[in-house]
Amino acid sequence: MAIFQRLANGPLAVNELAAVLPVSRPAVSQHLRVLKDAGLVVDSAEGTRRMYRLDPEGVARLRAHFDQVWERALGSFEKAVETRKKGESDAKDSRGNHRAKKRPSGRTH
Amino acid sequence: MLKTAEGTIVRKSVRVGVPIEQAFSVFVEQMETWWPAEHHIGGKAFESIIVEPRVGGRWYERDAEGKDCDWGTVRAWDPPRLVTLTWHLGPTWKFDPDLAKASDVAIRFTSEGPSTTLVELEHSGIERHGEGYEQLRAALDGPDAWTRTLEEFAKAADRGVRG
Numbered sequence: 001m002a003i004f005q006r007l008a009n010g011p012l013a014v015n016e017l018a019a020v021l022p023v024s025r026p027a028v029s030q031h032l033r034v035l036k037d038a039g040l041v042v043d044s045a046e047g048t049r050r051m052y053r054l055d056p057e058g059v060a061r062l063r064a065h066f067d068q069v070w071e072r073a074l075g076s077f078e079k080a081v082e083t084r085k086k087g088e089s090d091a092k093d094s095r096g097n098h099r100a101k102k103r104p105s106g107r108t109h
Numbered sequence: 110m111l112k113t114a115e116g117t118i119v120r121k122s123v124r125v126g127v128p129i130e131q132a133f134s135v136f137v138e139q140m141e142t143w144w145p146a147e148h149h150i151g152g153k154a155f156e157s158i159i160v161e162p163r164v165g166g167r168w169y170e171r172d173a174e175g176k177d178c179d180w181g182t183v184r185a186w187d188p189p190r191l192v193t194l195t196w197h198l199g200p201t202w203k204f205d206p207d208l209a210k211a212s213d214v215a216i217r218f219t220s221e222g223p224s225t226t227l228v229e230l231e232h233s234g235i236e237r238h239g240e241g242y243e244q245l246r247a248a249l250d251g252p253d254a255w256t257r258t259l260e261e262f263a264k265a266a267d268r269g270v271r272g
Contacts, residue, residue: 004117004236004237005117005236008117040236059117059236062117062235062236062238063117063119063235066119066232066235067119067121069148070119070121070230070232071121072145073143073144073145073148074121074122074123074228074230075123076143076144076145077123077125077135077136077143077228078123078125079143080135080139080142080143081125081126081127081131081132081135081143082125082126084127084135084142085126085127
């Protein structure tokens with residue numbers, strides 16, 4: 001997505017994007033349309049030219065989605081590690097090692 | 110320029126009280142023990158999540174009946190320090206095999222002592238999932254969305270502490 005990266009540096013017109021990218025102008029236009037429909041890019045008329053720029057709100061929302069995915073996943077990872085460690089030192093069952101592949105603890109079924 | 114990268118990269122880190130080898134092992138080889146269960150893309154809940162230990166290896170979930178569902182591929186493999194995975198799941202949690210639409214998740218493990226490991230995660234290229242963004246917006250604007258998910262997580266975490 002070189003287009004997106006280019007726009008992150010500032011607003012550009014379609015022909016300016018096509019000039020610096022190894023793709024055709026129609027391909028650039030098509031991709032801009034996708035990004036615009038997705039709410040990640042906005043356009044505006046400046047004189048006779050149509051300028052495209054990133055929509056900061058759209059980008060922030062996409063970022064927030066992944067931020068939350070990983071916040072949650074890493075929190076869960078941390079808990080699994082700590083639970084496993086505790087389970088090993090206590091030699092009792094815990095959620096963290098119920099599927100241990102490499103380090104079965106001394107638990108009994 | 111810096112703004113470019115920062116805007117489309119998500120960074121997270123966590124410090125765990127185990128040796129680097131163990132942190133890597135739990136993260137990569139026992140992913141199903143900690144991955145949030147409702148974040149599955151197969152029709153059924155996953156029983157295991159497998160990261161094949163080599164560059165080009167598959168990253169996939171497997172349900173109780175042995176059915177596989179791809180998540181991505183291994184782009185870099187340097188245990189126990191680094192694993193980079195391609196992320197093919199847009200905001201709607203559907204797998205798209207097109208590598209051009211996949212983002213990258215790099216997980217670095219740094220030993221800070223005999224039993225302390227820093228785990229740093231960097232998810233870059235998230236703008237490549239822009240095409241699923243409309244559904245994401247709808248999902249995020251819904252009344253349940255992440256608020257409910259986070260509440261459930263808080264409850265589960267609480268149970269984990271007490272149990």
